[in-house]
Amino acid sequence: MSAVLSAMLAVDWIPWVIGLPLAFAVAAFLFGARAGRAFAIPALVLSLLAATGLAARVLTQGSQRHAVGGWGAPLGIELHADGLACTMLLMTAAIGLCTGWYARHYFTRADSGATYFWPLAGFLMAAMNALYLSADVFNLYVTLELLGLAAVGLVALTGGAAALAAALRYLLAALAGSLFYLLGVALLYGAHGTLALAELGALVTPGPPAWTVIALMTLGLALKTALFPLHFWLPPAHGGAATPVSALLSALVIKASFYLLLRLWFEVFAPAVTMPAAQLLGVLGAGAILWGSWLALQQQKVKMIVAYSTVAQVGYLFLLFPLAAYAPGLEAAWNGGVYQALAHGFAKAAMFLAVGGMVLASGRDDIDQLDGISAQLPLSLFTFALAGISLMGLPPSGGFIAKWLLLKSALTGGQWWWVVVMILGGLLTAAYLFRVLRRAFLPARGGKQFRTVPAALEYSAFVLALGSLALGLWASGPLALLRIGAPFAGAAP
């Protein structure tokens, strides 16, 4: 065992983490959907192994660097892995694996969507992994665009007029967001003559130029993360896509632009950000929690409820910024915000996959058609409830740890008003989830026919829900990994 461990620690995993999904995507594109189906599970398992190997290395040896092709910064591209990056990579690999397992059974051979799902999902994972490992602002722009294009392609998979309109709306929003970010990059390079995150952090000084850059980049990334009131593109794209795509987009893709925002605010702009700016992000986050939950309560389609729930849960992520602005609350706020990204990822993927199974069984997407599901798909309904526990923030779940850390930070920093928002948000979440559960527990109305659903669709979602529960029971592992290179852990390596 120790021989395996030391062998794992001796490998430089960084190129594998990006290369494996990329190779899978190219193979699935060249050899068609059949090859995609065949290679999906091995490729995703290997990706998870590579991410685990990298995390083990970072845990034992500290942050890792890799110069692509032997050319380091400033001329070449340098990749960098710290605790935060490894946490996101592990989340991406784990959720990607379960969603891939689901998608193998969701897309039947005759399905037109199946042809391009595998290559696009592979490109999506490779782009996300590259984004988490990038250490310069321009490389981050390129990965952001690659991620956006793959995600829009996935939304358009089903090919109907509604899906195409949702994809176009998403594409235009994503492109505008990227250009705002790129304009910020142009100003940063013009002012400081470098693109590396680590070097920029030492050069940025408070003043109108830095504030302009912060405003441009934050606006662009907030648009891509669907922060209220820029969330208009999210519900049709996430709610209307094929189920595995909804899970990938809601659980993973929006976290990538949030991750980039975290990196910029805490590593590059730390000396220049002001308290009102942080409070403004918090106010928008609070708006997202209340307005998103309220709209989720109004929806008639089950998948749209889950999509609006994402708008609301994104709000919690942005409470990190005002809470971390007071030094005593920094550590709890940072851990809580990142833990929320993690817990929401697992819970939302589980919820979308479970709901997708229910919709497949009853043949309809309306909440009124859910009666009888509790007898037909008990495991899916249990999965939905488990994921709901995490979204509401009840113990024992990852969502509870996240919200508890955020509450703790709010109280130590003396910002009690965020506590009120979080409690209201939890109650509204319970309200819209119980609407679904209440319907699902009603007995089936006379003569209702259900289609049978492959068992794998239920089990893959259930494993994800167990993951969101495990995050609540064993929080010390992820939190120890997050410490490495975090802004509160002393000088960055």
Place this chain on the structure above:
Amino acid sequence: MSAGLIYAVTGAALFSLGLYGLIVHAHLVRKILAFNIMGSGTFLVLVGLAQRADNMDPVPHALVLTGIVVAVSATAFALILARRLYAASGRCALPGEEER
């Protein structure tokens, strides 16, 4: 005002014009063109601001070339989506926006 700064200010103006067009126009081809104007404005800022003293800096050129590749692929993708949408719905605008 140095030549570089003139380019950068022009770029910022183009970016704003493009953004305005992207928001107010409903027709998808106009939206896609507006996005390209935004992109060109960004590239002008990128090249213009980095020009100082006599020594040429090659990095912004490499960045702009990469940016152009991204913009061309994104435009092609947006156009094919718009064509498919037109074929499927008979309209060349997003639902909820009036075609003019």
